[in-house]
Amino acid sequence: MTKQLAGQLVREVVADGVGVAVFATDSTRDLVFTSDGVAEELDELQFTLGEGPCLDAYRFHRPERHDDMAAGEALARWPLFASEALSVGAASLYAYPLCVNPLDGGGVPFGVLELYGRSPVALTARDDVTCRSYAHTIAHAVLSELGSAYAVTSGSDVGVFRRGNVDIACGMLAAHHGISVDEAMVRLRALAFARQRRITEIARDVISGERFETDLH
Known part of the structure; x- marks a missing residue:
């Protein structure tokens, strides 16, 4: 179900790939699903460098939306990761915390849904709502499917x-x-x-x- 939902999301919004990871701490995580090699590389880069939108979405319990990784904000916040992301083919990145039973509309995340685009194209307001909805659904799917044994x-x-x-x-x-x-x-x-x-x-x-x-x- 996680794979199916992630695939549906990429087809519905302006994105070229997706990844899903779960966390124990911000330095301990399991990569649950990636749609391709670029999404996998982006995940590894962030945990190797200790910076990036996926980590901040988890740490600060908020979506991270960056339609141009070459722009000033991304480079200022994550100078190492931003340049590496561009080098592997990710020009835009979006990360949404995964939560279940959200408290007061928020909740404590246990993972992150991350999307990337090969071009610096911004998500529309409708795309953002779609991503938030999928993040909630995928959170439940991840918890129900991980390690069936x-x-x-x-x-x-x-x-x-x-x-x-x-x-x-x-x-x-x-x-x-x-x-x-x-x-x-x-x-x-x-x-x-x-x-x-x-x-x-x-x-x-x-x-x-x-x-x-x-x-x-």
């Missing part, structure tokens, strides 16, 4: 993957509570012990929207 299905239609759900939950809690990922892991373990539940079950609750506002302070 590790799937843990909750009472909803959203699944999580057994090996990655704890890391994703820690990243979400860290961002929401303003703490480090390591501290989030310590508190998640303590909460699981106190409630006599498996940590994977607690992590599943976090991914489903629970933030344990009082228990984690």
Whole structure:
């Protein structure tokens, strides 16, 4: 479903390729899907260099839309990445956070949907709305499909993957509570012990929207 949705999105908007990645922290991620070699190269470049629209979309919980990577803003914010992106054939880049159960219209992202264009062409307002809608749908598809051998299905239609759900939950809690990922892991373990539940079950609750506002302070 993720592959199908991503393919549909590229056909609907002004883009030439797409990638989907999930994060545990901004330095730990899994690349879920890319439409082509350029999208894969863009993902690797950002994590090698530690900068770029995909990382900032995740870090700051907001879309990043850059219709011309050769323009001043992109070069000023990501001088290394912008020039490398142009060299591999990406003249425009757009990144949208992946969230489930958004809070107050936002939510804590666990991944990013990223699109690129070979030409410096801006997304229209309609394209932007389309990308936001697909990002929400793809978020659910990613969680339900990743690692079917590790799937843990909750009472909803959203699944999580057994090996990655704890890391994703820690990243979400860290961002929401303003703490480090390591501290989030310590508190998640303590909460699981106190409630006599498996940590994977607690992590599943976090991914489903629970933030344990009082228990984690």
